[in-house]
Amino acid sequence: MADRVGRSIRLALVMAAIISAYLAGPVGQQPGTHSKAQGYVRTTVFREGERGYTGCADTRISAEHPYTNFGDKELVLGMRGRAGVLIRFDVSRLPSHAIVQQATLGLYVHNVGQRPDEPMVAATYPVYRTWKEMEATWYNATNSDEWAEPGCNDLEFDRSPTPTDQQEIWERDRWYEWDVTSAVQGWVQEPASNVGLVVQQTNKEIGGEYDIRESEYPGMEVRPYLAVQYLLPTPTPTGTLGPTSTPTPTGTLAPTHTPEPTDTPVLTHTATPTHTATPVRTPTPTGLPPTLMVTITAFPTNLTVGETSVVTLTATDALGNPVPDGHVATFRTTLGHFGDGFTTRARTTVSGKASVVLHSTEPGTAIVRGSVGPKFAEVAVTFTAGPPYKIWLTVTPGVITGCGGTGMAEARVEDRYGNPVRDGTVVAFDVTPQGDVVPINGGHTTDGVASAIVSSGTVPGPATVWAWWGAARTSVVAQFPVVFLVGPPDKVHLSAEPPNLLVGGNNATLRVRALDCAGYPVSDDTPVTFTLASGGGSHWPMVTRTANGWAYSTLTSPNQTGSATIRATVGDRQETVVVQYIPGRPFAMTLTADPPSIPADGVSASTIVADVRDVYGNSVADRTDVVFSTDLGCFETGQCLSACTVGGRANTMLLSSCTPGRARVEAIAGGKQAEIYVDFYYAPQPMSEWTLFLPILTR
DSSP, X not given: OHHHHHHHHHHHHXXXXXXXXXXXXXXXXXXXXXXXOBTTEEEEEEETTGGGOOOEEEEEEESSSTTOOOTTSOEEEETTTTEEEEEEEOOTTSOTTOEEEEEEEEEEEEEEESOOSSOEEEEEEEBOSOOOTTTOOSSEEETTEEOSSTTTOOTTTTBOSSOSEEEEEXXXXXXXXXXXXXXXXXXXXXXXXXXXXXXXEXXXXXXXXXXXXXXXXXXXXXSOEEEEEEEOOOSSOOOOOXXXXXXXXXXXXXXXXXXXXXXXXXXXXXXXXXXXXOOOOOOOOOOOOTTOEEEEEEEOSEEETTOEEEEEEEEEOTTSOBOOTTOEEEEEESSSBSSTTOSEEEEEOBTTEEEEEEEOSSOEEEEEEEEETTEEEEEEEEEEOXXXXXXXXXXXXXXXXTTTOEEEEEEEEEXXXXXBOOTTOBOEEEEESSOEEEEGGGGBOBTTEEEEEEEOOSSOEEEEEEEEESSSTTSEEEEEEEEEOOOOOOEEEEEEESSEEETTTOEEEEEEEEEOTTSOBOOTTOEEEEEEEESSOEEEOSEEEOBTTEEEEEEEXXXXXXXXXXXXXXXXXXXXXXXXXXXXXXXXXXXXXXXXXXXXXXXXXXXXXXXXXXXXXXXXXXXXXXXXXXXXXXBXXXXXXXXEOBTTEEEEEEEXXXXXXXXXXXXXXXXXXEEEEEEEEOOOOOOOOOOOOOOOOOO
């Protein structure tokens, strides 16, 4: 009895193998995959190492070890979103015209660390940025390329913002599966877009760590797998084969979870749908109805850059019935893309509908056209610039003259994608530690630019101009260093040393002190012009430059006495100084006597005048001492008298003696001597007339 049962089982297994081989038909098995065909529907499972397949790459990225690569280590999920899984399967062996009906990613959780009270929710996202299994870390996709946001978290450049599926993970030693159909369909149609998937925790408030078997794990049966069920459409529909009777093998179901990686017809519990051996062909899409109607909608139609709009095409017949499943809907957009930078995307209809997700990082209006066969419809989706993300600040010039000098500050405000923000965005400006800034047009942006006038303070030195968006100077902010110089000349002081200059080529130093409004010396090399406004003499240089606020020139006196007015000009400020040209020491002296002769009567006088001049013939300075002396007669104080010059002259009175003779008068001034003679001549004295008054005596 036992032998008969055994023979029956073996016969059933052989028949099942024959039928399975027949159903496989002319389609060859691909290395590393196994398929069970039912007409034109096939299921292929990709798993590293199975039948020579080497197209799986996986690694974990961890914020706990942000610079470490775990390409040959086990996979880890969780840790409040600080650990994720990157995984990629090469599916290039699938036919490019295949219509993916179902694609499932399977991961085996073998351990749970610090399991919380609630399950972790993990989602799968298509990856945009190319990464390498043995180079990817939390910060880097490759050794030469960083993630736009650590952990593959940038929704524009790193990964899709929309998950293909999400699952709760709670228990250990079991499989978890995610629907990745849309991603695999895209990889089949555009193999270059296959950058894999990232699995990330979405409920990051939940802790816990889930350890997952990697593609290098010795036990092949628990390695990650990708199961793909796809349809190979035929050009025209064909009839169906009638059902044939097939032996049904008996026995126990094998307890493995994933599809058996051999062609042996052993019944297994698989992670993907199993198929019976009945060779009934799956219907292919029928022809389009003659009255095909195509409509297209988008939600939302107005959004900011970086957000996504779901565009849905609906194809119906004239009565509103959806077209049969499997028709290809083609989407094209004039702005943005449908993921991975592609502006054209094909989808197959399900219940008469097909959808794509439109992204754009550039503001504008996208015209999205969806077509099925010759019919098409269009919808407009408008993207506006996002909120301020970055400010680029410049100040021209960066070096500003003090005491009210001005510069122009321009703040270019961009969203996170580098687009100018919307007009009217308000930017605040400030300057520290001194100075002033006045926004133009209230700081409102035009074409993304806000401007302000920066005015310098009175203290020279560095300053910082600030521009920011928002209520406080904490988030979107920029700064630009400027330098405030000293101000323009405001006060000019001019002096001459000495102020009284001897004639005859003597020199005086002309000094200019130029200061700004706050009393700081003007900038070095500020031009100073000296001008001889009046008088004689000469000066050099006529134009010079300041050093520490000072400038100098030299004035040379002429041979003639007088004065000179010198003017110094610095910027628009002027100052003058007067220099007196004074005579030199006595060089020549002449004496005059008026009259030259007087009676020798002791009463008559002659005026003696000394005219004293320098070497250039100029009257000597006033109050030059002249000493007069005589050998006959006398002066007021005796035979010697000292007098001072006025206008180069000194004079005195010589009184005659009572004895006739010739008086020698000498004058000495500054070592110079002169003499003159005055005659005292005899003059008879007139007789005095006497009147005698005699008294008259009477008795």
